[in-house]
Amino acid sequence: MDIIRNNPYRVLGVLANASRKDIERNKSQIKAFAKVGRTPSFPYDFENVLGKVERTVECLNDAVSKLTFDKDKVAYGLFWFCANTFLDEEMLRNLASTNLDFSISYLCTYGTQEYSTYINLGCLSLIKGSWSNAAYCFVRLFDSLEMWNKY
Known part of the structure; x- marks a missing residue:
């Protein structure tokens, strides 16, 4: 279940079909919180079902790098939630x-x-x-x- 619990979209706190703007906003927020030793929470963390999200700077950088190519966005998107309707x-x-x-x-x-x-x-x-x-x-x-x- 690692592909869901540690999904890059989850680490970034967004849905799989989130806009680039939403991803960048959350990325900036995670970095800002990390500077003061805190971790932000987002509506799509689902900690009640999946447990705590690890959002260190290293995890953030890893998540961003995993979503660099379109084929990877599609692959990780299959294992994270989206909102189309x-x-x-x-x-x-x-x-x-x-x-x-x-x-x-x-x-x-x-x-x-x-x-x-x-x-x-x-x-x-x-x-x-x-x-x-x-x-x-x-x-x-x-x-x-x-x-x-x-x-």
């Missing part, structure tokens, strides 16, 4: 304030045929240790050329 945003709010099972149930009940639903449900399934459900989500994503192109 209102349902995704609602699920992320639920995940931050409630438990993992509720978020999975929410997406299974209300999720749509969007790439973000499959990525988010795949990540939630991996966190829960439900490998077959995670595999199903990622196969569905890769199997649909239309969804893959949207991603």
Whole structure:
């Protein structure tokens, strides 16, 4: 689960489909906090589910370097949450304030045929240790050329 817990997007405190501006803003904030020996928290840390985020200067530099190339952004983005629809945003709010099972149930009940639903449900399934459900989500994503192109 290291690819989720220590995902560069998580270290930067952003979603996988965050803008460059959001990434740069959080990067600056992390550096500023580090100068005074503190660590900022962000809405997408999900410490209630994933544990504490390590945000040292070294971790920050590593995260930034891992997201240098587009192919790496895509690869790491598959293992971190994104918000493409209102349902995704609602699920992320639920995940931050409630438990993992509720978020999975929410997406299974209300999720749509969007790439973000499959990525988010795949990540939630991996966190829960439900490998077959995670595999199903990622196969569905890769199997649909239309969804893959949207991603």
